[in-house]
Amino acid sequence: MEKHIVSQKRVADFGEVYTPGWIVKAMLDLVKPETERIESRFLEPACGSGNFLVEILMRKIKVVEKRYRRSQPEYERYAVLAVSSIYGIDILEDNVTQCRERLFAIFDNFYTQRFKLGAKEDCRAAVRFILGRNIVWGDALTLQTVGEAPEPIVFSEWSPVNSNLLKRRDFAFHELLLEADEAHFPLFAVRERPLYSDLGKKVFIPSPVKDFPLIHFLRVADADQS
Numbered sequence: 001m002e003k004h005i006v007s008q009k010r011v012a013d014f015g016e017v018y019t020p021g022w023i024v025k026a027m028l029d030l031v032k033p034e035t036e037r038i039e040s041r042f043l044e045p046a047c048g049s050g051n052f053l054v055e056i057l058m059r060k061i062k063v064v065e066k067r068y069r070r071s072q073p074e075y076e077r078y079a080v081l082a083v084s085s086i087y088g089i090d091i092l093e094d095n096v097t098q099c100r101e102r103l104f105a106i107f108d109n110f111y112t113q114r115f116k117l118g119a120k121e122d123c124r125a126a127v128r129f130i131l132g133r134n135i136v137w138g139d140a141l142t143l144q145t146v147g148e149a150p151e152p153i154v155f156s157e158w159s160p161v162n163s164n165l166l167k168r169r170d171f172a173f174h175e176l177l178l179e180a181d182e183a184h185f186p187l188f189a190v191r192e193r194p195l196y197s198d199l200g201k202k203v204f205i206p207s208p209v210k211d212f213p214l215i216h217f218l219r220v221a222d223a224d225q226s
Contacts, residue, residue, distance in 0.1 A: 019048075024055050035059045038082050039160075045140035047088030050099035053135075057086055057103055061110050072115055076123045077163065080217050083107055083127050084158035084166075088135045091146055096137040103131055122218040129221040130158065143174045154209060158220075166217045169208040176206055 019027075034040045036059050044052050060082035068074040086103065090096050107127050112119050133156045137146050144150040153173035158166050212223045 019051050021051065021055075024051050028052070028055055028059070036063050038063055038078055039085055041085045041087065043087040043089075045089050047090050047095070047099055047135065049095050050088065050102045050135075053086050053088050053099065054102050054106060057082060057106050060085070061106060065110060065114070069114060072118065073163075075111075075114065076120070077160070077217055079107060079111060080123065080126055080130070080166075081158070081160055084130050084134065086134060087155060089138045089140045089153065090135075091137075091139050093137050093146070096135055100128075100131045100135045103135070104128060120218070126218050126220050129224075130156075143177070157208075160217075161214055164216050165214045166220060167214055168212040168220065168223065170210040170212075171206055172209050175209075 028035050035042075035056050038060050042053070042056050044050075047053055061079060064075060064078045064082055068078050083103065088096075088099055090099065104124075104127060108124060111123065136153055136155070138144060138153045139146055140153075142150075143153055145153055154170050155173060155176070157169045157171060159169075161167050215223055
């Protein structure tokens with residue numbers, strides 16, 4: 001049986017109750033085409049251990065399997081892109097750790113089963129790095145990280161440029177919430193937004209706090225080390 005709570009204390013302190021799998025699937029089926037579109041971005045601001053994000057990634061990776069299983073370079077590129085489209089925040093550190101590990105395990109199980117000894121550690125490292133950026137230990141109400149020295153939550157946008165390169169831009173989460181009624185989380189919109197709304201009003205477009213040079217998708221971690 002599924003476990004829906006960790007403890008009564010966590011329920012009382014944080015309102016933590018995990019969503020059952022059948023409800024997760026039913027809710028995501030309401031936007032089924034987007035859950036199966038590899039580049040559609042999803043944000044779960046109270047992700048827990050990742051029940052929603054795990055199901056989304058599972059659906060995306062199955063699409064990668066179906067379309068690109070015969071080409072390892074394409075498989076790797078689109079699998080990394082699928083992982084990079086998933087974002088989460090949680091106030092509890094153990095949830096964040098577990099969510100990252102569950103998401104990595106989904107990728108790695110499919111990847112290793114498909115390519116066996118040909119699977120690359122560089123690809124696994126890229127996925128781990130992206131998950132470390134995208135699944136954040138923070139408070140979605142204060143828009144700050146959690147820990148000894150809280151800072152504004154920052155998310156990375158990962159945009160494919162050609163068959164091998166990714167463009168990374170970092171955005172402050174609070175900037176993404178400005179004029180939220182019109183912007184609707186620009187970074188996380190499932191489709192690219194136009195410059196103007198249907199009413200002719202200019203759409204809010206956030207500015208990145210940091211802009212990174214183009215980099216090979218298997219070397220995304222290198223930018224933070226330079």
